[in-house]
Amino acid sequence: MTSVLSHSNALEYGKEVLIYFDNRRKFLVKLEQGKKISSDRGTIPVDSIVNKEIGSQVTTSLNVKAWILQPLLIDYLEKGIKRVTQVIYPKDLGLIILMLGLESGYRVLEAGVGSGNTTMVLAHFVKPQGHVFGYENRKEFIEIAKGNLARMGLDKYVTIKYGDIRKGVDERGLDAAIIDIPDPWEALDSLYLALKPSASIAFFIPSMQQLLKLFEAIDEHKGFIDIRAYEILLREIELSRRAIRPSTYMVGHTGFILFARKIIKSSQ
Amino acid sequence: MTSVLSHSNALEYGKEVLIYFDNRRKFLVKLEQGKKISSDRGTIPVDSIVNKEIGSQVTTSLNVKAWILQPLLIDYLEKGIKRVTQVIYPKDLGLIILMLGLESGYRVLEAGVGSGNTTMVLAHFVKPQGHVFGYENRKEFIEIAKGNLARMGLDKYVTIKYGDIRKGVDERGLDAAIIDIPDPWEALDSLYLALKPSASIAFFIPSMQQLLKLFEAIDEHKGFIDIRAYEILLREIELSRRAIRPSTYMVGHTGFILFARKIIKSSQ
Amino acid sequence: MTSVLSHSNALEYGKEVLIYFDNRRKFLVKLEQGKKISSDRGTIPVDSIVNKEIGSQVTTSLNVKAWILQPLLIDYLEKGIKRVTQVIYPKDLGLIILMLGLESGYRVLEAGVGSGNTTMVLAHFVKPQGHVFGYENRKEFIEIAKGNLARMGLDKYVTIKYGDIRKGVDERGLDAAIIDIPDPWEALDSLYLALKPSASIAFFIPSMQQLLKLFEAIDEHKGFIDIRAYEILLREIELSRRAIRPSTYMVGHTGFILFARKIIKSSQ
């Protein structure tokens, strides 16, 4: 198995783990020989961890309990990624993954890549047989995205290109695309050429003006059908013995997600 | 490639396709020689389809246009499954897939299986190397679920068992679990034994009474941490050149989703 | 006291009451001598009610219990009005009433009146000293609206005019306005003339296209500030001893509500 996320019970030097104190205190930490894991709850010597099993409890220098967990994809989304751009939230990514029907073997287009947050989700769900082709026209983000992917062992499933999909895409016959750029209506011809017939696209669209403009452009393009748009609202439920209730503050709007499928344009 | 969902451009007899008229008129149809596809928009002879490419446009006997699409997972969730029980909606499944971090190779527990709606999503995301172990204590649903899975070519990734997880689970060292039974607090010991340390569970919980009872039971069990609960609201945005707006009617509540991760219980 | 809604404990002939069986079976009924109140739960002779107090329990011919309640404004909104047009929902009306700060004495503009659903809410909150000036350019609705208002005893607080506010409004110095017409951007000059400086307007706007167009028009008009828009979502919580949970189906979107306040346009 190739991914960092592969489950192994051994806590070895070099492995990245999630140190869990409570729902607000979680840290992704690489186990480095001789080092200490420090937090406001005290320190934990790495050397005291490596002879334990994943899932074990440890105690800090301040006598606070913590647990050593296998990191999951969601931990990297929440805690592990170096972010330099706005990212698509997990609530939205979940729907996108499901609607596109990503699976091992898919060849997927992504634009723009940004910090690689979405890229690592795509790579996770198309591995081990698939591949992500990511386009990013802001050169400074590309190394950051590559670093984030390498850390998770997902870089082998991804090719990141410095380029602008509005001007064209090198690949052909792709299975799906996820597009998060400010003016996706400029990329419809590129997408039409790059995707195989019946392939799905997910467009991430923050504002109403963009949604209207994109819908009109797709409606006129005639190369896509099954056009639908959604918005996802996620409510966190605070859990305690005294009071279970939805959180007072929540993320209200991240973006609209518009889906469409390519058809073979009728010659008539 | 093993799944029915594998993309192939050839429209051959025996293949299942999605006939798309518009967003309200979509049908999953198996291409059977000599048959006609009938709808209120007219008929389409199957024999006139098989020499076409996926993504092609066809015209019915009533001169209405339709398109032939490759079915996706979401099409089976929306149109293809024989349902005999309440199912978990795509909006909730998307979050679950992402939070559990399902990947090819995962061995996942499911209870209860019902019509196999969730099962086919789990199988889709753990194939080709993973496996789903589904438990169902209502015997009459098992054959229905198996039929739904076989139709999609996903049955080889699933073992459905007639049994009650509250009384125990045969498997050990599982990577994740998704539990949709009325009294999940009765299954905590079974789950603790079946899962590997650090593995995640998603509980699907319709009512507040169940949420309170489950949270209290997990909180007291001491075998699980990172307990959190969410609710997903999906708004469909109606798209037309005249009026883009969220739909007047929506699904408001399906259930709460509570997540937890197994730890190694401290012996103290 | 002048309104039908005035509370009096006497159940007299001619009075309108709410017959309550359960949350799904409520009826507004006028107590007419010698008549019977009929429902699928059996009949209740009106003559057996008039000697009772408001709040009393009665029993139908089928031995089903019901209660006789004083109708409230919400009962007329939910059960009592003859509707021929789309109406603004209570969830939205509540916010509007509060944001406009309606009070006894306010002189309020309304367009369009439709069935008078909103009109009766406005009249309720500006009585006994205020007045509603309602404009409606679809002649056939005016008598229906007047009938609905008269039934509640609110007609004396309302003047309904057959006219188009886009072409002008007769009144000047009004305290507030609520506008529910398809193209409110055409009415900004009329509104500016009719309202007193600092007066508030609530615009009810179903679609994104309308919201964009209205915002742009107000932004350019320069006669209004404190422009803000909201959307209200109402979740009904189903209550039962077995399962308390938000309703499965809900009204997801009725409209956006845009508020603005008139200023004195600077001459510069």
Next chain:
Amino acid sequence: MTSVLSHSNALEYGKEVLIYFDNRRKFLVKLEQGKKISSDRGTIPVDSIVNKEIGSQVTTSLNVKAWILQPLLIDYLEKGIKRVTQVIYPKDLGLIILMLGLESGYRVLEAGVGSGNTTMVLAHFVKPQGHVFGYENRKEFIEIAKGNLARMGLDKYVTIKYGDIRKGVDERGLDAAIIDIPDPWEALDSLYLALKPSASIAFFIPSMQQLLKLFEAIDEHKGFIDIRAYEILLREIELSRRAIRPSTYMVGHTGFILFARKIIKSSQ
């Protein structure tokens, strides 16, 4: 007219006005002779305002434009009140006002009063002929609430009592009640005695545990019917020429609102 909120076009010394710069910069200010209104946008001499009309534009010492508006109820809720406790939000108050059908002349019970935030809304909607009876068992809040009400000229419509409604209420035959205390199930007998038959109550309930406990208590009490619960979600829509979109962050949950109406308990 008695309320501070009464509209008068004259800007006189002693009057409270809303100084509006933009949607984030609004201040309630009393016009005091010789004083300056200071903000990060510069100062405005009060003496330069008093000869102007409400709705006028003024310019600060830093040459920034502002407008002088008549304060509305919502301005006091948003900007004007000294808060020492959690308050019920406008989104929830709007629904409560509408569902209770408050009107001039209503005699309304409130518990607990807290800072008087809800009290001033109740007083606003029952004046000039109605009255609010507010109970508060935390003595330190009573003077704060009275001060907030006096500032708005609403104190004459309110009697605030130091007391605990769980132990009883002095008034009888009240038209409505709004209850915001941690254990409202302890107050059902007091409420039953204080309200007239058919009168409505609104309970504000933050947590699921409280909602379950209150519903069970009301269901067993047998003195109330038409029991229903709601939750209101308010989305603010950010307005700009470039991007109109729901706000990224929103208030997600404040509380559930449970409504019920008193009946005459059957002696059987």
